[in-house]
Every structure is written in structure tokens, then in C-alpha cells.
Amino acid sequence: MRRKASLILLALAVFFTALSPLLRWYAFPRLAKIPANQYQDMVLEAKNATLLDYGTMQAKTVPKVTIVQTLKGNVEAAKKIDRTAGRDVVVWDGLSYVQGPDGKMVSSIPERYIFDAHTQDPVHATGEMVDGDPVKRDGIEFKWPFLTQKRDYEYFDAQTRTTNPIHYKGTQNFRGVKVYYFEQTIPWTKVPFPKTMPVKGITPESVAKTGTTRWYTTIRKFWVEPVTGAPVYGEEIHKEELRGGTLLGGRAKVTAFAGDVKMREDYIKHTVALVKSNRTLVLLMVSYLPWGFLSLGLLLLALSLYLEARSRRPGDPAPTEVQEPEPVTA
Amino acid sequence: MRALIAAATGLVLAFALVLTITAMGSPMGKTSPKPLLTTVPAHP
Structure with a gap:
């Protein structure tokens, strides 16, 4: 079960980590x-x-x-x-x-x-x-x-x-x-x-x-x-x-x-408000989301590795080994 | 091997998502019916 979860987390980690540069350098210039x-x-x-x-x-x-x-x-x-x-x-x-x-x-x-x-x-x-x-x-x-x-x-x-x-x-x-x-x-x-x-x-x-x-x-x-x-x-x-x-x-x-x-003063206020709002949208694509996705990707990777390591801990009950019968000598 | 498949799946999904979004683009819309102004507007 742990191993399955760690694999899903690994896929998500790679997904978000890859999304970070793709969004900044591929999607942003096109969108x-x-x-x-x-x-x-x-x-x-x-x-x-x-x-x-x-x-x-x-x-x-x-x-x-x-x-x-x-x-x-x-x-x-x-x-x-x-x-x-x-x-x-x-x-x-x-x-x-x-x-x-x-x-x-x-x-x-x-x-x-x-x-x-x-x-x-x-x-x-x-x-x-x-x-x-x-x-x-x-x-x-x-x-x-x-x-x-x-x-x-x-x-x-x-x-x-x-x-x-x-x-x-x-x-x-x-x-x-x-x-x-x-x-x-x-x-x-x-x-x-x-x-x-x-x-x-x-x-x-x-x-x-x-x-x-x-x-x-x-x-x-x-x-x-x-x-x-x-x-x-x-x-x-x-x-x-x-x-x-x-x-x-x-x-x-x-x-x-x-x-x-x-x-004119009212146009200055209007322009400043508009630019502030548009600035947030652009920053979302060039900074907030790429850094957020990268951090999330690294976090998920760490979690995945942790789960994987726990699933292999020696303290855990070892799987039952099937002993091969020794050859019988007459 | 399973770890490799999981990582490749994540990578492919990321590419697919970004390529789809950029390929869709955004609609151009229509030209505004508002005129080029020859009077001073009272406010923006």
C-alpha cells in the first residue's frame, strides 16, 4: 500500500516540478x-x-x-x-x-x-x-x-x-x-x-x-x-x-x-488600479505558480521517498520466505 | 522500473497539460462598438 502511494506521489512530484519551467518559459510567452x-x-x-x-x-x-x-x-x-x-x-x-x-x-x-x-x-x-x-x-x-x-x-x-x-x-x-x-x-x-x-x-x-x-x-x-x-x-x-x-x-x-x-488625475488612479490588477495576473504566470509548483514538486518527492524508505525498513515484518527443501541424501 | 513509469507518467501529463492550454489560446473577441472619442469623457 505504502509503495503504491509513494509511486503516485512520485508521479505528482514529477508533474508539478516539470510544470514549473514549462509554465514560465513555454506557456507564458505564448499565453x-x-x-x-x-x-x-x-x-x-x-x-x-x-x-x-x-x-x-x-x-x-x-x-x-x-x-x-x-x-x-x-x-x-x-x-x-x-x-x-x-x-x-x-x-x-x-x-x-x-x-x-x-x-x-x-x-x-x-x-x-x-x-x-x-x-x-x-x-x-x-x-x-x-x-x-x-x-x-x-x-x-x-x-x-x-x-x-x-x-x-x-x-x-x-x-x-x-x-x-x-x-x-x-x-x-x-x-x-x-x-x-x-x-x-x-x-x-x-x-x-x-x-x-x-x-x-x-x-x-x-x-x-x-x-x-x-x-x-x-x-x-x-x-x-x-x-x-x-x-x-x-x-x-x-x-x-x-x-x-x-x-x-x-x-x-x-x-x-x-x-x-x-x-488627468482620475485617469491616473484608474490606470494604477488596472495595472496593479494585471500585474498580479502576469506575476502568477512568471513567479507565483512556477515557484509554487516547484516547491510542491520537491515536497511531494520528499514525501514519496519517505514512504518508499518506510516500506523498506528492516523493523517491518519480513515477508515469509519459502524454504526450499534440502536435498535428501541417502 | 515502476518508479520510472510513474515519473514518466507525471512528465507526460505535465507536457500534455501545457501543450493543450497553449494550443487552445484565447478567443480574439469582437471589435468594440465604442467610437474613437471626440469629446472629453467625464470619467474613465
Whole structure:
């Protein structure tokens, strides 16, 4: 009976011990992924910002500029690309909608971001774009990979349509969450005008005819929770200028927008709570369960060996030996 | 010999479980009917 129990325990010990590395290094990279149908919105605000009044072409300080950013997973598009790319992809259709203090639209920039659901590496397919312009991302955008490392990453900038390094600048604590702080500086760069302009009748083409150009610089800051790779907070010190041309009435440049863009408080709280919950799920797969299974496996192995040893103890009644009859000699 | 069979059974079951779970994957779901926002939401 003991021997049978020890064999069952041995099988269970091997089962749980094998499950530990299989879960961490085989199952986790295949199961952890961004859902294709994810929908999320984010509100950012720039208080006491400088904004260009396109009516007077004068920059003025306004109490608040609001940026509403929506990301919506396009499942149908993802399925199509899945088939050709041969891997799980996520297609995010996004919109960055900027609203002035009067509630009127300042700019509205759509984009499509296609990436690997597991690694967050960019995937190139038809439809990848920013504001209608085809682009080719060579880095991440919006989200870092699961198990983010303490190193620089390549990050795509939608305004310049270029990919540049975003530097790891240290580990911090953000509202009780351990985060990696990343920072990227985009130097003054000439960028295209948005396709949708805030004043009716003005188009990027009509502005281009005046010779006026649009320039942009930003310092982008992200506080990223490393287990999930999700930013819990973000800030941008963002400046835009119009330079040259007849539109400015002889001035060399005018500020189109300048402000310190920060996440709205209620969205910070919501994001922190969401990331904390997702963090537990990821930790379950990369740490809690693998270590738990390994410990359980070793415990069961010890128990199995103990039972096996007891079943062979010399003190136990020995099985009755059948004595062979001695040969009879006459 | 019986110990070897027991250990092999445990190993095979572990592989079978993990391979089954990963092969099943998760459904992709449907695209959300919610629009890309052009108004400021009151709350998350």
C-alpha cells in the first residue's frame, strides 16, 4: 500500500516540478498577450498652455488644452494580418483629439499601429499610418513589452513619423508601484501639418503655399510598470511653432502650442488600479505558480521517498520466505 | 522500473497539460462598438 502511494506521489512530484519551467518559459510567452479587441481611452491636460489663435494668428495663454486619446483594437483587421504574418497581431486604430478651452477642435490625428500581441514588436502591413500617411514603425508605441528591462528602447514618434531611442533613467516608486522611468527628447524637427485643421477652409496644402512650416519638439516621459510593460503615468513637455512664410505677417515664428501635458488625475488612479490588477495576473504566470509548483514538486518527492524508505525498513515484518527443501541424501 | 513509469507518467501529463492550454489560446473577441472619442469623457 505504502509503495503504491509513494509511486503516485512520485508521479505528482514529477508533474508539478516539470510544470514549473514549462509554465514560465513555454506557456507564458505564448499565453501572455494584448487582447485584439482592447478598447481604452485616456485624457491628458495641459494647464496654462500657449495656443495659437488661427483667427488672429497670435499665440495666447489659455487655461487648459485637453487631449483625448482613444485606442481601439480592430479585430477584423488583426485576423487578416494574422493570416499573412503567421503570428498573433494587434491592430490599434487610434485617435488623438485635441480640444481647446472653448471645446473646439484644435487637431484630430488618427493612426493605425500594428504590433505583435506577445512581444509588442511592430508588424508592418498595409494600413499602418499616421494621419493618413503610410509609416513604418521600428519601435514600440504606447506600451512596453511584458517584463520590461532596464535598458533603452526604440520608441515611435507620431509627429515626426520617426523612431528614436527612449532612455531608461532609473527605477522609481509611483503611488506604491515600482516603475521604470523612461525619457525621450525629440529635438526641433519640421513636421507635416495635420490633415484636419482647426479652421474651416484652411488645408495643409493651402498653408504650404504660403511657405509657412510647422516645427515641433518634445520631451516625452513615461513611468512604466515593468511586469506588465504598461505605462502608469506619462507627461510631455510639448512645443510647436509655425515658422516663416507669408502666413505669419513678417514674423519669423509663432508658437502654435506650448504646454506641459499630463494625465488627468482620475485617469491616473484608474490606470494604477488596472495595472496593479494585471500585474498580479502576469506575476502568477512568471513567479507565483512556477515557484509554487516547484516547491510542491520537491515536497511531494520528499514525501514519496519517505514512504518508499518506510516500506523498506528492516523493523517491518519480513515477508515469509519459502524454504526450499534440502536435498535428501541417502 | 515502476518508479520510472510513474515519473514518466507525471512528465507526460505535465507536457500534455501545457501543450493543450497553449494550443487552445484565447478567443480574439469582437471589435468594440465604442467610437474613437471626440469629446472629453467625464470619467474613465
